[in-house]
Amino acid sequence: MIWTREIEHKNKYPNANVISLGIGDTTEPLPDVVALSMANYARKLSTPKGYRGYGAEQGCKALRKAIAETVYKDIGIKDSEVFVSDGAQGDICRLQLLFGSNMSVAVQDPTFPAYVDSSVIIGQTGDVNRESGSYQKIEYMACGPHNSFFPDLSKTGRTDIIFFCSPNNPTGHAASFEQLEQLVQFAQENGSIIVYDSAYAVYIKDGRPRSIYEVPGARKVAIEVSSFSKIAGFTGVRLGWTVVPEELLYSNGFPVIKDYNRVVCTCFNGASRISQAGGLACLSSEGFKAVLSLVDYYKENAEILLETFKSVGLRAYGGENAPYLWVHFPGSNSWDVFNEILEKTHIITVPGSGFGPAGKEFIRVTAFGHRENILEASKRLRSFLS
Numbered sequence: 545m546i547w548t549r550e551i552e553h554k555n556k557y558p559n560a561n562v563i564s565l566g567i568g569d570t571t572e573p574l575p576d577v578v579a580l581s582m583a584n585y586a587r588k589l590s591t592p593k594g595y596r597g598y599g600a601e602q603g604c605k606a607l608r609k610a611i612a613e614t615v616y617k618d619i620g621i622k623d624s625e626v627f628v629s630d631g632a633q634g635d636i637c638r639l640q641l642l643f644g645s646n647m648s649v650a651v652q653d654p655t656f657p658a659y660v661d662s663s664v665i666i667g668q669t670g671d672v673n674r675e676s677g678s679y680q681k682i683e684y685m686a687c688g689p690h691n692s693f694f695p696d697l698s699k700t701g702r703t704d705i706i707f708f709c710s711p712n713n714p715t716g717h718a719a720s721f722e723q724l725e726q727l728v729q730f731a732q733e734n735g736s737i738i739v740y741d742s743a744y745a746v747y748i749k750d751g752r753p754r755s756i757y758e759v760p761g762a763r764k765v766a767i768e769v770s771s772f773s774k775i776a777g778f779t780g781v782r783l784g785w786t787v788v789p790e791e792l793l794y795s796n797g798f799p800v801i802k803d804y805n806r807v808v809c810t811c812f813n814g815a816s817r818i819s820q821a822g823g824l825a826c827l828s829s830e831g832f833k834a835v836l837s838l839v840d841y842y843k844e845n846a847e848i849l850l851e852t853f854k855s856v857g858l859r860a861y862g863g864e865n866a867p868y869l870w871v872h873f874p875g876s877n878s879w880d881v882f883n884e885i886l887e888k889t890h891i892i893t894v895p896g897s898g899f900g901p902a903g904k905e906f907i908r909v910t911a912f913g914h915r916e917n918i919l920e921a922s923k924r925l926r927s928f929l930s
């Protein structure tokens with residue numbers, strides 16, 4: 545485990561300035577306009593007039609509308625199709641509860657671990673292969689430099705559910721319109737549901753789709769989960785959403801949105817009203833400008849790190865449309881690379897094998913961090929790797 549290695553390392557070198565480029569957690573303070581709106585909302589709760597108890601399980605109407613109109617501008621998502629939540633991770637698990645144990649699942653390899661772990665918990669998988677870490681009954685769709693980080697769908701087996709994350713954590717790859725078109729067509733042909741995770745969509749800067757619903761036909765085959773965590777530094781505040789379009793139907797014609805509504809009302813009593821006030825502030829014109837400048841800050845960090853790896857002749861992917869870099873160390877084992885970098889530079893990364901069998905020669909590096917730490921890490925990495 546990375547935590548264990550980090551603690552061991554800090555015990556061994558108590559005076560070392562250890563820099564974490566490991567866990568993908570935001571580091572910069574919230575914009576004032578966002579923090580103030582939450583503070584004001586909390587203050588109002590202490591007055592008889594302003595006090596409120598439970599809210600709608602699906603989220604407050606104003607925020608559902610703001611998400612539909614701001615994030616999905618010109619895409620035609622209705623506010624009634626947006627379910628506000630306490631974050632994408634919880635939504636992934638609530639979706640798994642909706643699907644149940646009899647569903648077959650496909651994931652990108654490498655992948656954000658929550659899709660696989662929730663499949664294991666709900667009982668969709670078979671035994672684990674201890675050596676590769678892969679589970680029986682999961683369809684692993686290999687994504688790497690050899691296939692432009694998009695699976696060869698002609699070799700992908702049919703599954704009921706396809707988890708697809710773009711921009712991808714950990715590879716940082718954002719799928720092109722043509723790639724997503726292929727994915728939607730594949731789902732249509734197979735009667736599969738795509739669970740599209742767009743938690744990092746706001747990092748896309750080169751015109752690639754920020755939502756699966758930009759692809760015609762996606763409303764009939766895709767659910768989208770997303771989050772304020774990496775848009776606005778809400779990893780601790782907790783706020784996200786899921787879109788379930790009305791046209792998404794089971795094979796017997798029953799709308800999935802009705803079942804999802806039932807799951808949300810049963811397993812979740814609504815996102816915090818204070819967080820939702822913060823979410824609304826993020827989507828106001830002043831708030832949106834402020835959160836985008838935070839995103840730009842992390843993107844500049846990513847550019848510094850990308851340049852660092854390129855300057856020492858390593859192939860680093862991602863970092864352009866995402867706050868993650870996926871660095872290739874051909875022929876090596878990702879845990880050995882992780883350990884060596886930690887030992888020699890006091891920098892924590894993440895071994896790629898933790899994201900699936902295809903990650904065994906890679907490490908993931910995050911661009912979330914204070915600028916001075918990113919610059920110091922860049923200096924140490926250049927000197928160690930060159």
Ligand SMILES: Cc1ncc(COP(=O)(O)O)c(C=O)c1O
Nearest residue numbers: 631632633656713743771773784
């Ligand atoms: C791809 C992806 N989806 C979902 C999440 C979880 O987001 P949240 O903080 O909204 O639960 C993360 C967090 O790192 C993530 O990387």
